[in-house]
Structures are given as C-alpha cells and as structure tokens.
Amino acid sequence: MEYFITGIDTDIGKTYVTRGIAIAFEKEGRRTGVYKPLQSGAIKSENGFLAPDLEAVKRLSSTINTKCSYLLEGEVSPALAARLAGVRVDINKIKSDFKEFSSLNEVTLVEGAGGILAPAVDNMLCADLIKELNIPVIIVTVPFLGRLNHTLLTIFYAKKNNIPIKGLVINKIPNSTEDLATINFIKELTMYTDVPIIGKIHESDTNNISEFSELINKL
16 A cells, blocks of 8 residues: 655645554554655754654654655755755656565555645656656645645646545644634535545644544545
8 A cells, every 4th residue: 555645735734644644554553654755854963864754753653664765955845955965866766765665564655745746856846756656645735725726726736647646634624713714625625626535634732543543444
C-alpha cells in the first residue's frame, strides 16, 4: 500500500496528517514507512542535517521506518534549495530509493513539499514527481476562507494530468467556530467535486488517533 501525501498549500498540516496516518497503521500492526524524497529547510545538527518532517515522525515512534533522499537547507522549494546548494537531484535515484524503501514496508507514505505545483526539481513539479512514482495521492486541505478554490484547483490539476486521487483529508477543523466559510466548507466542497472525503481531523493537542483510525479504514 503506497500513497503520496500532497496538500493545497504550505502549512496546512501535511506532516501532521502523514504522521497520524503512519501511527494509526503502526497501531494496527502494519509495518509502516514514511519517505521524504526532497526535504528543504533541513536542520543542521552535530551529526549532519536532519529532515524536520521525519523528525516529527520519530518523536512519536521509534519503529516507523523513515528515509530521505535529499536534505537541503533553506525554507524554499526543493528545486530552489538544490539550485542554491549546487546539488543535482537525480530523479532516478529518488525512484530507486522509493522502490527499495517501499519493499521494506506494508504501508509506505510519501510526503511531498508544498502543494502539487511546488517546484520539486528544476523543470519538474511535485505533480511530475508523483507521476514518476506512479502512486495515488491523498490531498490535505483546511476548511478556511479561500481554501475551497485552492482545493478545487488541486483536484482539477490532478485529474487533468491523470493522477489518481484516493481522497481528501480535511485538517485543522476547529472544535468551535462561528466563521461561515468554515462551517459550510465541507458542504460547499461536496457540491463541486466527487472526490471522497476520507478524513476529518479536528484541532487537537494530541495526535487524534481515533480520527486517524477511522481514516485508514477508508484506505
């Protein structure tokens, strides 16, 4: 079982959702791995660079497998980070790393960078990387003003480019709100797309394991 976790934008909780899905599968006894092909914004440590997105997984589990092919500095797109560092990203290495890593797991989650049109490598968007890996996407969105547009554009682009969509995850749902856009987001979304909503994740200080357990039952 392999899925690419993408989002409608940055800072919408892809890492949180990826981590939650991984933990839920692990609790079911499934051998699980999280793969990050390209990590910009790498953290410098005494032992070299660390991938912050994978470190978030490791903080909750020491048994989920993790791997990153390219660690790059700078809070920018992976393509720009690689260019600034003078690093040539080899897409064939990413495909080989993914295949080898995935063979170790029952469930492999691949976390993207930014949105589906974020530059992954020079002349290659995240959408192109998804097509190279040839796995379905899970799209993470949030129920706030303006994000319906972002969500529908992401769905439209994926469908137009024959990228299979497993479903949508609505993240950061407030436990209480009077905001009309947020209250009506899911109803509005289902009026304009037939892509199923496979997860509804509320704001929480914990990892929302019950909601992620419900989510993985739809995968």
